[in-house]
C-alpha cells in the first residue's frame with residue numbers, strides 16, 4: 001500500500017480533504033489510542049469523520065482520484081494499531097453515520113450505529129433475533145467484516161443484505177448469502193469495500209423475553225470478561241475443537257505479564273493493556289502465548305484481533 005507521504009505532502013492532503021469535509025471533521029496526527037478499545041497505537045496521519053453517506057462518497061472519489069491511501073474503521077474494538085501509527089487517512093464510521101429505518105420485521109442500520117444502540121432500538125420494536133449481539137462493543141460495519149457473534153448467534157444468521165461502496169464511490173447491495181460469512185470473517189476481509197449499512201431480518205417477539213435474554217447475556221459477559229480493562233476482546237480465534245482461553249489457562253499463563261500487556265486474570269482468552277502497553281508489548285506476549293500453547297498442546301492459535309499500521 002502507498003503511504004501518505006509518497007503521494008503528496010500532508011499540507012496538500014489536508015487541502016484536498018478540506019474540499020470535501022469541514023475543518024472539525026479532520027484531525028491530523030491523531031493518536032489511535034483515543035480510537036481503540038485497546039488504547040494502543042501511534043498517530044494516524046489523518047482521521048476523518050464524514051457525516052453522511054453522500055459525503056463519504058465524495059471523499060472516496062477524491063481519495064481515489066488523488067491516489068491517497070485510506071483505512072476504514074468502526075469503533076476500533078477489534079484493532080491493534082502499531083506503535084508507529086497509520087500512514088493513511090483513517091475514515092472512522094461510528095456515531096457519525098448511524099441512521100436506521102424499520103420496515104415490518106426488517107431493520108436497516110447504517111455502518112456506524114453501535115450494536116448496543118441498535119439492540120435497544122430493536123428491543124423497543126419488539127423484534128427478536130439480535131439479542132446475542134447486544135453486548136458486542138463494535139459497529140454494524142465492523143460486525144459485517146468480522147461476522148461478529150456470541151452465545152451461539154452470528155451476523156450470518158440475521159443479515160439479509162449489506163450496502164457497500166467501492167474505492168471509486170460506487171454503491172451497491174450484496175445479499176447476505178453472497179457475503180461469504182465464516183468464523184470471524186466475511187468476503188470483506190479480502191475485498192476492499194466500505195460497509196455503509198446492513199439490513200437485518202428479524203422476527204416479531206415478546207418484549208420481556210427479549211429483555212431477559214439481553215440481561216442474561218450481559219450478566220454472563222460482565223462476570224466472565226474483563227470488560228473494565230482495555231482490550232480488543234478475544235485475542236485469538238477459537239481453534240477447532242478447543243477454546244483458546246482454556247488452552248492458555250492450562251498452559252499456566254493466567255495473569256502472565258509482559259511489560260504493559262497481560263493475560264487477563266478473569267478470562268485467559270483476553271490480552272489486556274494494564275495502562276501503558278505498547279503494540280510491541282502485546283505482540284511479544286501474543287507470540288509467547290502461541291509458542292507456549294503450541295509446545296504443550298500442538299495447537300496453533302490464530303489472532304482474531306486485526307493488526308494495522310506501519311511496521
Ligand SMILES: Cc1cc2nc3c(=O)[nH]c(=O)nc-3n(C[C@H](O)[C@H](O)[C@H](O)COP(=O)(O)OP(=O)(O)OC[C@H]3O[C@@H](n4cnc5c(N)ncnc54)[C@H](O)[C@@H]3O)c2cc1C
Pocket residue numbers: 037071072073074075076077078079093111135136137138139140141142143144145146147148149150188193194195196225226227231232233234306
Ligand atoms: C470487551 C470486548 C468484547 C468483545 N466481544 C465480542 C464478541 O462477543 N463477539 C465478537 O464477534 N467480537 C467481540 N469483540 C470484538 C469486536 O467488538 C468485534 O470484532 C466488532 O465486530 C468490531 O467492530 P468495530 O466497529 O469495533 O470494528 P473495528 O475494530 O473498528 O474494525 C474491525 C475490522 O473491520 C473493518 N471495518 C470496520 N468498519 C468498517 C466499515 N464500515 N467498512 C469496511 N470495513 C470496516 C476494519 O477495517 C477492521 O478490519 C469484543 C471486543 C471487546 C473489546
